[in-house]
Amino acid sequence: PISIVLKTLKDPDPTRPGDELHNACDRIPQSERYTAWYDRNRNNRYDPEDTLSQIDFILVSSGLYSRLTEVQIDHSAPPGWASDHWPVVVTFCYDEENIAYGEP
Known part of the structure; x- marks a missing residue:
């Protein structure tokens, strides 16, 4: 489901x-597209009843989206280890000849 806020941000x-x-993150399989963990029983362990969701986004223009070469959510840290969020990491491909200065 898409929130009203996200819908407004994506199409102002x-x-x-x-x-x-x-x-x-649309380039990541939906089953892996989570960036936050809610520890329902506060035991600092992932349990099946806990909630995984995507609340962190990197929104890009169509021009940048076409230059995405890699998108990942770094799930290497155990849930609750340092944060209840996992970082979203993106890589763009540019070469000097194709940079359109001033374009979104």
Whole structure:
């Protein structure tokens, strides 16, 4: 499900067709697309009844989205180890000839 806030951020001008911003994490399988953990019983361990969700986003323009080469959510830290969030990491491919200065 998409929140009203995310929908507004992705398409701030409804008169323009399509989304103006894209969630970089759309390139990750949905089963791996979680960035936050809610420790329901506060035992600092992942339990099946705990909630995993995506609440961290990197939204990019269509131009940047086409240059994404890698998107990952770094799940290497155990849940609750340092935070209840996992970082989203993106890599873009640019070469000097294709940079359009001033373009979004």
